[in-house]
Amino acid sequence: MERLLTFDGKGIYCPRADVHIDPWEKVPKALITHGHSDHARWGMGAYLCTHESVPILQHRLGKTNRIQGIAFGENLFINGVKFSFHPAGHVIGSAQIRVEYKDEIWVVSGDYKLANDGISKAFEPVKCHTFITESTFGLPVYKWQNQTAIFDKVNTWWRKNQAEGRVSVITAYSLGKAQRLINGLDPSIGKIYTHGAIENTNSILREHNHFIQDTQFATASYNFKDYQGNMVVCPPSAANSNWVKKFKDFRLGIASGWMQMRGARRRRAADIGFILSDHADWNGLNTAIEATGANEIYVTHGFSRIYSQYLREQGYDAKIVETAFEGERLDSTEEEKIDQTT
Amino acid sequence: MKHFAQLFRQVDETNKTNEKVAALIAYFEKASDEDKLWTIALFSHRRPKRTVNTTLLRTWASEISGIPAWLFEESYHIVGDLAETISLVLPLPTKQSVLSLNEWILSIMNLKDKEEHEKRSFIIEAWNSLETAERFLFNKLITGGFRIGISQKLMSRALARYLKKEENEIAHRLMGDWSPTTTTFSDLLLNEHISADISRPYPFYLAYALETEPATLGSTQNWAAEWKWDGIRSQCIKRDNEVFIWSRGEDLITNRFPELIEMAQRLPDGVAIDGEILAVKEGTLLGFQALQKRIGRKTVGKKLLQDNPVIIRAYDLMEYEGKDIRELSYLKRRGYLKKIVHQMDHFSLILSENVPFSSWAELTNLRKKSRDLGTEGFMLKQLDSPYLSGRKKGDWWKWKVDPYTIDGILIYAQRGHGRRSNLYSDFTFAVWDEDRLVPFTKAYSGLTDAEFKEITAWVKKNTVERFGPVSSVKPMHVFELAFEGIQKSTRHKSGVALRFPRIKRWRKDKPIQEANTLSDLKSLIR
Incomplete structure (x- = not known):
């Protein structure tokens, strides 16, 4: 008997409805969990995502009428298959996609985290029989502190750099992490400047009524004196480029879940690592999976081999799926991803 | 402990x-003498004896964290550090501790004769009262190995500034066979009686590699050349009629070399000789492997002594007639050294001769003979140079011959440790033996960070089989490997053992069919 969802080499596929979820090859109809470029790729015939994700996709894929929005919790029927989008808590607009037909319910989680970051709609567990989960941080060494504690560390570091007359530069993905971080900064310390990639995303989100603290685009017209004592938020790729050199006397911080490991911290030429991730940690993954009530689990990108083995020992029917999703990567950035399908 | 963390x-x-340096000074200004002393000891690889074995630590950590043992091991392979893995998998602490570094260390040392269940409850209680970063250090106190990038030079500089003393004096005081249980902070660094420890060696003078043409060093008149030998750099000391032999890594290795003790007992009192220990039998230089057998054994049997006898090839003299003569010129020190070697007239003490040359061109020509003589090239030393401590530029240079190279195929990969944890960085390479691939060496270094990332991504996608932390991969990539020496070996499948193998470059242009063969490799053996 054909399954409700399959993996056809182009993405997650629903044969009965003839739609793909987060496909990485060109297909006529794509349901998109969130706006990160490994999930929302260019070249699909039509896109369906949450209303919150629409402006993000339009910004990244170009203005087109092929992108359609849907509300969280709204039901959509395609050839008898019921689809609905539910908050995944990963970034603004991110959703888990629930798929139901007859007595079978699947949930494609996309990327997710359980903690409420204050800007993405908080994760909601959805009951299902089969759950497709990421495993970016699916190892018991990954455990996150709450974000208030992390923001305190960031602000303390900023104050110290300011006292020494330096610029503070932090890297964060331009969609999601950057806005989360900006809203966690204490604006009484100083000004927050942003790299163009982040400022563009910020202004689109602000236009759509998302609250993001005031930031200033770090244009060429400013000089060191303007930046001194202030904060600059940029995407990871900018930290390795000439762009960052204009800040002259600066300290570099990296906000990423990978900063949990000493080796990763030391390998980057950063001054400090802040352990801040938009993915679920070890406990988060286990809690989320348990809450679905699912027995069958498909594990994708990340530590899928190890994590699926662990789940099997816990009594789940867990399998690995090879996908082209990358999650938060240790050694590449949003802008320079290695195409894993080749 | 918080302060130390x-x-x-x-x-x-x-x-x-x-x-x-600034962080160290700030720490010294606040810390107690006991804590300071332990900090210096730990950062110079002097740690308390292990009182709990790592198998127990692993077991307890998995138990407390509620994860299966295999998952702990998988995590360890990825983190690349046992102490860190334990610190991360444990649940968050429910208590806080105010114990100092010194107090923690003493409690750990106290576990020595305790029963296993007593050790267990102590360790678990400790884990539950330390934060992740402190826990990591606590575990390190037990498992050892603080690789933290504080060289002896850096530590000496920080202490010198803190104590307002000369860096050289501090470096010297930090040498030798001391531990926080046998000395105090003031005895080690402040008190006048620096010679209280008669075994104390001098810091070695280490040279940088010469990257330019030797002609840039100016007139040959000011320079001496010695062959650069590949053995164990050592310091042979005789004081108060006692003999001490130190390795460059500051290990006391006297007892490994009975024949050298015998020789050194005839040395005049109050000398310290810098020289290379080499395995030489009946005038023939044996390879480094012969020497390795001698380092590996704590007790040296008769047969080993007969088969692999050693000598010292003397480079320099730091102490003469009980006086530190490091400030004298190379020429003067060598004058005394020659006198000693000559008077001794002992087959186990040979002078590292100056190679006569009248032009750099002549020396360049002579250097081509390095391999035939079993040397690695030349050491160039300025005639009026004092004996400095640590790695310094200018007066001494090593001028090595080009390494051997061979093109090998990547067949196994393993994740690295420390800075390279989470990346595949330990590789095994093979050469062709007809249509079979025979592994012949491992190599760890030589790629850029970007190349490590690239090969890591490739290994993840091309793993054929896993053996614990090791992945076997499809033979697809050719690497040019460089090494300093090659010898026959019965212990290796390929029948050869390499000296200092490393990756020279990734030959993306070469298909695997064009990699070297086992006979190419064997033809390099002299």
Whole structure:
């Protein structure tokens, strides 16, 4: 008997409805969990995502009428298959996609985290029989502190750099992490400047009524004196480029879940690592999976081999799926991803 | 412990020397003498004896964290550090501790004769009262190995500034066979009686590699050349009629070399000779492997002594007639050294001769003979140079011959440790033996960070089989490997053992069919 969802080499596929979820090859109809470029790729015939994700996709894929929005919790029927989008808590607009037909319910989680970051709609567990989960941080060494504690560390570091007359530069993905971080900064310390990639995303989100603290685009017209004592938020790729050199006397911080490991911290030429991730940690993954009530689990990108083995020992029917999703990567950035399908 | 953890984090997270020094000084200004002494000891690889074995630590950590043992091991392979893995998998602590570094260390040492269940409850209680960063250090106190990028030079500089003393004096005081249980902070660093420890060696003078043509050094008149030998750099000391032999890594290795003790007992009192220990039998230089057998054994049997006898090839003299003569010129020190070697007239003490040359061109020509003589090239030393401590530029240079190279195929990969944890960085390479691939060496270094990332991504996708932490991969990539020496070996499948193998470059242009063969490799053996 054909399954409700399959993996056809182009993405997650629903044969009965003839739609793909987060496909990485060109297909006529794509349901998109969130706006990160490994999930929302260019070249699909039509896109369906949450209303919150629409402006993000339009910004990244170009203005087109092929992108359609849907509300969280709204039901959509395609050839008898019921689809609905539910908050995944990963970034603004991110959703888990629930798929139901007859007595079978699947949930494609996309990327997710359980903690409420204050800007993405908080994760909601959805009951299902089969759950497709990421495993970016699916190892018991990954455990996150709450974000208030992390923001305190960031602000303390900023104050110290300011006292020494330096610029503070932090890297964060331009969609999601950057806005989360900006809203966690204490604006009484100083000004927050942003790299163009982040400022563009910020202004689109602000236009759509998302609250993001005031930031200033770090244009060429400013000089060191303007930046001194202030904060600059940029995407990871900018930290390795000439762009960052204009800040002259600066300290570099990296906000990423990978900063949990000493080796990763030391390998980057950063001054400090802040352990801040938009993915679920070890406990988060286990809690989320348990809450679905699912027995069958498909594990994708990340530590899928190890994590699926662990789940099997816990009594789940867990399998690995090879996908082209990358999650938060240790050694590449949003802008320079290695195409894993080749 | 919090204070020490703060220091560790500051030093660990910067690669700027000045900041490391500043962090150390700030720490010394606040810490107790006991804590200071332990900090210096730990950062110079002097740690308390292990009182709990790592198998027990692993077992307890998995138990407390509620994860299966295999998952703990998988995590360890990825983190690349046992102490860190334990610190991360454990649940968050429910208590806080105010114990100092010294107090923690003493409690750990106290576990020595305790029953297993007593050790267990102590360790678990400790884990539950320390934060992740402190826990990591606590585990390190037990498992050892603080690789943190504080060189002896850096530590000496920080202490010199803190104590307002000369860096050289501090470096010297830090040498030798001391431990916080046998000395105090003031005895080690402040009190006048520096010679109280008669075994104390001098810091070695280490040279940088000459990257330019030797002609840039100016007139040949000011320079001496010695062959550069590949053995164990050592310091042979005789004081108060006692003999001490130190390795460059500051290990006391006297007992490994009975024949050298015998020789050194005839030395005049109050000398310290810098020289290379080499395995030489009946005038023939044996390879480094012969020497390795001698280092590996704590007790030296008769047969080993007969088969692999050693000598010292003397380079320099730091102490003469009980006086530190490091300030004298190379020429003067060598004058005394020659006198000693000549008077001794002993087959186990040979002078590292100056190679006569009248032009750099002549020396360049002579250098081509290096391999035939079993040397690695030349050491060039300025005639009026004092004996400095640590790695310094200008007066001494090593001028090595080009390494051997061979093109090998990547067949196994393993994740690295420390800075390279989470990346595949330990590789095994093979050469062709007809249509079979025979592994012949491992290599760890030589790729850029970007190349490590690239090969890591490739290994993840092309793993054929896993053996614990090791992945076998499809033979697809050719690497040019460089090494300093090659010898026959019965212990290796390929029948050869390499000296200092490393990756020279990734030959993306070469298909695997064009990699070298086992007979190419064997033809390099002399």
